[in-house]
Amino acid sequence: CRALLCRLRFRKHFHHVVTCMRKPQGRGLDLARKHVTSCLAELSSMLKSQEFLKSQSDITSQKGDESCTTASGCRPIGFDVSLNSRLLSPAPPRAVQILAWSDAIRYFEKLLHDLDIICALSLDPVLENVLHFIAQFQKSVPDLVPRAFLQTLLVQDGKLYGRDLFCDVISRALSLPDIIGDKEFQSNEFVVQLGQLVTNLLKILCTNTAWQRRKLGKSLQDWSTISIQLELALKREFGETRNVLADENMCMRVSKQLLVWSQEHTYWIASRFLILGFELDLYSPSEYCMVYWYMHVVFIKLIEKMQLRILASNENSRRKGKKKKDHSKDSVRDTPFPSSCLLLQCYVLLSEGLSMVHMALMPLPPRHRSLLQLNNIYLFANAVAGCPEKGKQVIPVTKYLQY
Numbered sequence: 001c002r003a004l005l006c007r008l009r010f011r012k013h014f015h016h017v018v019t020c021m022r023k024p025q026g027r028g029l030d031l032a033r034k035h036v037t038s039c040l041a042e043l044s045s046m047l048k049s050q051e052f053l054k055s056q057s058d059i060t061s062q063k064g065d066e067s068c069t070t071a072s073g074c075r076p077i078g079f080d081v082s083l084n085s086r087l088l089s090p091a092p093p094r095a096v097q098i099l100a101w102s103d104a105i106r107y108f109e110k111l112l113h114d115l116d117i118i119c120a121l122s123l124d125p126v127l128e129n130v131l132h133f134i135a136q137f138q139k140s141v142p143d144l145v146p147r148a149f150l151q152t153l154l155v156q157d158g159k160l161y162g163r164d165l166f167c168d169v170i171s172r173a174l175s176l177p178d179i180i181g182d183k184e185f186q187s188n189e190f191v192v193q194l195g196q197l198v199t200n201l202l203k204i205l206c207t208n209t210a211w212q213r214r215k216l217g218k219s220l221q222d223w224s225t226i227s228i229q230l231e232l233a234l235k236r237e238f239g240e241t242r243n244v245l246a247d248e249n250m251c252m253r254v255s256k257q258l259l260v261w262s263q264e265h266t267y268w269i270a271s272r273f274l275i276l277g278f279e280l281d282l283y284s285p286s287e288y289c290m291v292y293w294y295m296h297v298v299f300i301k302l303i304e305k306m307q308l309r310i311l312a313s314n315e316n317s318r319r320k321g322k323k324k325k326d327h328s329k330d331s332v333r334d335t336p337f338p339s340s341c342l343l344l345q346c347y348v349l350l351s352e353g354l355s356m357v358h359m360a361l362m363p364l365p366p367r368h369r370s371l372l373q374l375n376n377i378y379l380f381a382n383a384v385a386g387c388p389e390k391g392k393q394v395i396p397v398t399k400y401l402q403y
Contacts, residue, residue: 013038013042032119036116125169175257175313179254190258201269213276216269223262227262231259263305293355310341
């Protein structure tokens with residue numbers, strides 16, 4: 001009776017987990033987490049009942065526990081393996097393999113732990129924190145079910161968590177609370193496009209690793225295109241000015257910060273795209289040197305844009321607080337950068353060092369192949385940095401190879 005009761009309780013609590021996690025705006029996450037704890041407790045009781053069920057069974061299986069699909073070793077009653085094949089549209093016959101008892105228990109344990117991580121999400125509307133959470137969550141290689149619940153939680157009715165418009169999420173990222181809810185800002189063409197790109201990015205990051213990298217390549221092109229369009233629009237409206245002016249209007253300030261923010265996320269997607277290549281084993285050993293150089297350049301540009309965004313945010317806070325103008329002279333030096341910037345600096349040094357090590361260990365190729373590799377590095381660095389303007393000297397990447 002206890003063995004049967006714990007199985008019924010597990011199904012009841014798991015049904016409540018699914019029901020609570022489907023509630024809009026994450027209202028049932030706290031209750032779902034309690035049911036997850038109950039499910040794990042019932043799984044433990046199911047494991048304890050295995051020896052009792054085996055002792056009560058008349059079947060003496062010689063195959064071992066790994067091939068048994070039930071705790072007692074008996075065949076499941078009332079379950080047809082070919083049921084799914086008959087319900088599907090006409091297709092070639094396929095083999096349906098049922099998980100072994102021990103594998104099924106481990107599967108549900110990992111599934112419940114992943115769902116518990118999702119339920120513990122703080123529902124913070126800061127986009128950077130959301131992207132960091134998804135990247136960390138994907139390291140555990142979650143199954144389709146928790147990834148689907150995470151995507152449903154993040155994007156509901158075209159809003160973040162079903163409550164925050166993505167244009168408001170962007171305005172918070174720009175550290176300009178005055179424009180939150182502004183109709184003109186929400187209806188801006190570039191803001192609408194960026195909101196759609198953010199929505200697609202969150203959906204892509206919730207997919208499996210292979211599909212995620214494939215779609216990030218397309219998303220990277222879209223982010224690069226809108227960044228170029230923003231830069232051209234900024235030059236057309238306000239000229240070549242890039243420094244923060246004391247008398248600049250709100251429109252100029254928003255345009256500059258929107259450009260920096262879009263460029264920062266473009267480089268973040270590029271870094272994510274390169275890192276996923278290692279997880280999927282897409283690079284051969286001969287390509288490691290080139291990939292590390294790509295990562296080195298991307299991380300440098302990412303740090304640059306992140307620091308510009310933080311400086312602009314501090315400048316907005318200083319203006320709102322009506323501090324003295326003399327304080328702005330030391331604002332760059334006294335600005336405390338977050339730990340993410342320091343981590344990116346470590347990535348820059350690490351990627352540069354690894355590229356040097358791989359280049360030193362590589363056998364000396366023919367001269368034309370070596371020149372081709374160096375030329376590719378130089379072209380990629382200039383492409384990421386942007387087209388050089390007249391009067392500005394572009395330092396080739398090959399100068400770093402002297403040591």
